[in-house]
Amino acid sequence: MLETIRIAAACIEAQPDDLDGNLMKIRDAARQAANRKASLLLLPELSLTGFIPNHPVGDHNQWLRDALRLARNNALPLSHPAIQDLARLAHECDLVVATGLLEDDGNRLFNTHVLIGADGILARFRKLHVPMFEMPFYQPGTAPEVVDTTLGRVGVNICFDALLPESTRLLALQNTEIVLFPFAADPSPGTIEAWQQWAQPALQCRCQENGVFGLACNYAGHVTCLGVEQTFPGGTLAIGPRGEILSPIETLSTPVQLTVTEFHAESLRQARAEPEYLYRFRRPEIYGPLSQL
Numbered sequence: 001m002l003e004t005i006r007i008a009a010a011c012i013e014a015q016p017d018d019l020d021g022n023l024m025k026i027r028d029a030a031r032q033a034a035n036r037k038a039s040l041l042l043l044p045e046l047s048l049t050g051f052i053p054n055h056p057v058g059d060h061n062q063w064l065r066d067a068l069r070l071a072r073n074n075a076l077p078l079s080h081p082a083i084q085d086l087a088r089l090a091h092e093c094d095l096v097v098a099t100g101l102l103e104d105d106g107n108r109l110f111n112t113h114v115l116i117g118a119d120g121i122l123a124r125f126r127k128l129h130v131p132m133f134e135m136p137f138y139q140p141g142t143a144p145e146v147v148d149t150t151l152g153r154v155g156v157n158i159c160f161d162a163l164l165p166e167s168t169r170l171l172a173l174q175n176t177e178i179v180l181f182p183f184a185a186d187p188s189p190g191t192i193e194a195w196q197q198w199a200q201p202a203l204q205c206r207c208q209e210n211g212v213f214g215l216a217c218n219y220a221g222h223v224t225c226l227g228v229e230q231t232f233p234g235g236t237l238a239i240g241p242r243g244e245i246l247s248p249i250e251t252l253s254t255p256v257q258l259t260v261t262e263f264h265a266e267s268l269r270q271a272r273a274e275p276e277y278l279y280r281f282r283r284p285e286i287y288g289p290l291s292q293l
Helices: 019-035 060-074 081-093 159-163 165-172 192-210 265-273
Strands: 004-011 040-042 096-104 109-117 120-126 153-156 178-183 213-218 220-225 228-233 236-239 250-252 257-264
Touching: 004 019, 004 213, 004 236, 019 040, 019 081, 019 096, 019 257, 060 096, 081 096, 081 109, 081 120, 096 120, 096 178, 109 153, 120 153, 159 165, 159 178, 159 192, 165 192, 178 192, 192 213, 192 228, 192 236, 213 257, 236 257, 257 265
Parallel strands: 004 040, 040 096, 153 178, 178 213
Antiparallel strands: 004 257, 096 109, 109 120, 213 236, 220 228, 250 257
């Protein structure tokens, strides 16, 4: 891991069925992040293709058929030209872009987050745990692989994954140093503070129990699709390897919610050298029953 990493999170308002508009917002966020000297930009879950609201109040049968058709039509293969556009953007801005999309994998769809550099996709992470209302749209992914980047070893847990400790532990087993947590969540009453209070305890646990840095970024804005609406508050959290909340270096609110923070390798080394470094005390030889159905 580099001694100091300047990392940005942008809570953009992506819309389903508006790829061009979403790309424009990602470009704006990337250029703002580059102006703030960030080396990596984290965007929310499904920020490239848009989140499909999934709480209809009318004819559920017809809505589901229409929503599944829209999801299939909006899903992108990883060879899509939009990915190449983002690679050019990463080159232009000299940063790694971490964005989410509904991935078309042929006969299956996945909720996927990709790390994109100047040469294209560096890594792909598929959401492991699918919450109930999202089950019709995409499949759960398989165990993620951490990727070596010029910044350090990076892994991703997508939204609901962060609530289950096994998700981040799979990354820690591969010596991850930084975990990105993209979200699309709107816990009641739908404020940034409500999202932070909901997400923060789990994220602090994931980072402390594994000795990793974490950066979370939540979806922002009002989404309307097929007569269903949902409003996301945005919000970001940066967490250190002891589970401590890190203060942002900068927070800007126009034209997007952009937060910039710094991760320092010395903090990681110190946290992993302390008696309270929990990962050191793992006993995998006695955990067999945990993997039995």
